[in-house]
Amino acid sequence: MGKIVLVSSPKGGSGKSVLARHLLVSARQADIEAIGIDFDSQCTFDKWSRRRDITRQMFPDFVKAPVEQARLQDWRAGLRVAKASPFAVIDTPPSVEDHLAAVSQLAEAADIIVVPAVCTQDDIDSVAPWVEALKKRQQKLVIVLNRANRRTTSFARMRGRLVKIADVCPVEIPQLEDVHVPSSKGLTLLDYTKSRGQEPFEEVWAYIRRQVRI
Numbered sequence: 001m002g003k004i005v006l007v008s009s010p011k012g013g014s015g016k017s018v019l020a021r022h023l024l025v026s027a028r029q030a031d032i033e034a035i036g037i038d039f040d041s042q043c044t045f046d047k048w049s050r051r052r053d054i055t056r057q058m059f060p061d062f063v064k065a066p067v068e069q070a071r072l073q074d075w076r077a078g079l080r081v082a083k084a085s086p087f088a089v090i091d092t093p094p095s096v097e098d099h100l101a102a103v104s105q106l107a108e109a110a111d112i113i114v115v116p117a118v119c120t121q122d123d124i125d126s127v128a129p130w131v132e133a134l135k136k137r138q139q140k141l142v143i144v145l146n147r148a149n150r151r152t153t154s155f156a157r158m159r160g161r162l163v164k165i166a167d168v169c170p171v172e173i174p175q176l177e178d179v180h181v182p183s184s185k186g187l188t189l190l191d192y193t194k195s196r197g198q199e200p201f202e203e204v205w206a207y208i209r210r211q212v213r214i
Contacts, residue, residue: 006110026205036067052186148172
């Protein structure tokens with residue numbers, strides 16, 4: 001049975017899909033036969049993968065990054081696809097309370113749950129109850145801070161509050177103006193040599209990879 005990483009946050013705009021596709025590309029670049037599963041009805045992860053397929057027709061050196069679309073109403077089917085792969089990255093919609101039963105079942109099947117969060121009061125108010133619910137189920141999880149700015153006075157305070165409730169990845173994803181630019185071609189910052197935002201995603205992948213032991 002393969003390893004499953006579930007990317008989940010109740011807060012919209014936390015960077016779930018960005019993180020999911022960078023984890024998927026990281027795994028593929030490491031020669032791991034990975035797959036993405038997109039449970040979000042907006043299909044952001046899946047649409048990105050389709051654009052990548054088009055780009056690869058002209059530039060086949062970019063690694064494959066297949067994503068399967070799935071429905072939370074039939075979460076078992078999506079989970080079967082994930083379990084059949086050596087490594088799966090599952091992207092979920094926000095507003096987990098609207099799909100609590102399905103997302104909870106996916107969480108139980110995951111080897112680790114990655115919860116992206118921005119260092120704002122609104123994000124903490126949203127993320128904290130979800131993290132506490134996962135902890136009660138004894139789920140292994142880690143919070144990844146996204147769009148982080150260490151120079152702000154609120155960063156240390158907000159990060160400190162999150163550390164008190166769960167493990168926080170030692171690497172933050174900084175505010176990157178160009179993080180969405182490669183998405184129009186189905187690419188990521190990891191697909192470009194010497195990309196300014198490459199290292200944080202590489203380091204987050206290294207951390208997650210150690211956690212799931214793959």
